[in-house]
Every structure is written in structure tokens, then in C-alpha cells.
Amino acid sequence: MTLMQLYQSLRDLYGYRGWWPGETTAEIVIGAILTQNVNWKNVEKAINNLKKNDLLTFEEIHRSPVERIAQLIIPTRYYNQKAMKLKNFADFLHDKYDLSFDQMFARDGATLRKQLLQIKGIGRETADSILLYAGDKLQFVSDAYTARLLGRLGFITEKLDYDELVAFITQQIPQDVDLYKDMHAQIVHFSALVCKAKPLCEGCVFGANCVGFISSTDAHG
DNA sequence: TTCCTGGATC
DNA sequence: GATCCGGGAA
Numbered sequence: 105m106t107l108m109q110l111y112q113s114l115r116d117l118y119g120y121r122g123w124w125p126g127e128t129t130a131e132i133v134i135g136a137i138l139t140q141n142v143n144w145k146n147v148e149k150a151i152n153n154l155k156k157n158d159l160l161t162f163e164e165i166h167r168s169p170v171e172r173i174a175q176l177i178i179p180t181r182y183y184n185q186k187a188m189k190l191k192n193f194a195d196f197l198h199d200k201y202d203l204s205f206d207q208m209f210a211r212d213g214a215t216l217r218k219q220l221l222q223i224k225g226i227g228r229e230t231a232d233s234i235l236l237y238a239g240d241k242l243q244f245v246s247d248a249y250t251a252r253l254l255g256r257l258g259f260i261t262e263k264l265d266y267d268e269l270v271a272f273i274t275q276q277i278p279q280d281v282d283l284y285k286d287m288h289a290q291i292v293h294f295s296a297l298v299c300k301a302k303p304l305c306e307g308c309v310f311g312a313n314c315v316g317f318i319s320s321t322d323a324h325g
Numbered sequence: 326t327t328c329c330t331g332g333a334t335c
Numbered sequence: 336g337a338t339c340c341g342g343g344a345a
Contacts, residue, residue, distance in 0.1 A: 143343075183340090228332095
């Protein structure tokens with residue numbers, strides 16, 4: 105099986121997803137920060153709280169005290185840290201781009217990635233999510249789901265760090281923004297529903313292709 | 326109890 | 336690489 109065959113299987117299963125929930129660029133960026141290590145349902149609660157208080161733009165976040173933001177995003181678990189991360193991004197956008205996403209995304213992806221990674225609270229996965237889904241940049245997004253799935257399916261046999269995994273994948277697929285968006289979306293969806301930490305192997309489309317697969321007749325994998 | 330679309334710090 | 340952060344649903 106190739107990576108594109110993996111992608112096609114998931115796309116056949118779920119249809120095109122394209123994915124990232126959020127009606128505005130700011131909402132996508134906010135979601136990318138708030139979703140760190142937290143269930144997306146909790147992020148939705150926090151985003152609704154921000155929306156009800158007209159805090160879903162970085163103009164408002166920039167001039168709002170961090171304590172007020174923290175109180176609204178409590179469902180995202182690390183709310184004090186994440187409130188500061190939102191403030192840090194707002195400061196960055198204000199100081200470097202006059203609070204304009206158009207100006208920010210006018211930069212090339214590689215330059216912008218380096219800038220985003222200098223913001224305290226923005227790591228590689230969050231930066232890449234912002235670049236791909238908020239900025240339509242050709243930047244593949246990897247994550248713990250991707251590493252787990254590719255490990256179980258036998259694509260990778262040794263641990264790769266984040267950047268190595270991104271390189272491993274992008275070498276084997278067409279360089280296309282919409283493909284990057286949908287492929288990550290499919291992997292996340294499948295990993296959250298089926299190939300979970302405790303996988304639901306029954307009826308899995310990959311069946312015997314999975315090296316982590318434990319059949320009911322195999323007492324101990 | 327476990328698990329959830331991480332990142333910073335030491 | 337180990338630990339902190341520290342809510343909510345199943």
C-alpha cells in the first residue's frame with residue numbers, strides 16, 4: 105500500500121472533508137492554538153464563549169486582558185497558558201503585520217513558518233496548521249495521530265521526529281494544497297473514530313494491512 | 326478511570 | 336526525556 109492508496113481509502117470512506125472548522129481566518133488560528141492536546145468538543149465550547157463576548161478577532165484579543173480570555177477558554181484545559189498564547193499571537197500580528205492577516209499571509213510560507221515558531225506557544229504542528237488551513241500555504245501538517253497510524257500500518261518502523269515525518273510524507277504525495285488539507289483531515293478523523301489509542305479494529309478498512317492488528321484468534325499480538 | 330488534533334522548560 | 340499545565344466527556 106502507498107500513502108496515496110491510504111488516503112484514497114479514507115476518502116472513499118468519509119468523502120472529501122477539506123477541513124478545518126471555522127468561519128474566519130481568525131477563528132481557524134484560534135482553534136489551532138486552543139486544540140493543543142484537547143478534545144475538539146472542548147475547543148468548540150471555548151470558541152462559543154469567545155464568540156458570545158465578541159472576542160473572536162485578534163483586534164479584540166489584543167486589547168483584552170489575559171485574565172478575561174482565560175476565563176472564557178476554561179474548557180480547553182490549559183486555559184492560563186493558552187490565553188497567553190492567544191495574546192502572544194495577537195502581539196505578533198499587531199507588531200509585525202498591523203493586525204492584518206492579508207499582510208501576514210503575503211509572506212512566503214518558509215519565512216512565515218520561522219516567524220510563527222518564534223512565538224511562545226506556537227510549535228510546529230500549530231504553525232503548520234495555521235499555514236495550511238488559515239493561509240492556504242503548501243505546508244503539510246503532521247501530528248501524533250499521523251505518527252501512530254503510519255506506524256500501525258507499517259509505513260514507518262522507527263520513530264521520526266515531526267519534521268522528518270512531514271518530509272517522509274510529502275516526498276510520496278503530489279504537492280497540492282487541497283490534498284494536504286484533506287489528507288490530514290482524513291487521518292485525524294479516522295484516528296479519532298477508529299484507529300484510536302485503543303483501536304476499534306473490528307471492521308477496519310485496512311484489516312490485514314495493519315502490523316498492529318490483533319485478530320480475535322490471535323491471543324496475544 | 327482514560328483519553329483528547331502540544332508546547333515550554335528543565 | 337520527564338514533567339507541568341490542569342477541563343470535560345465517556
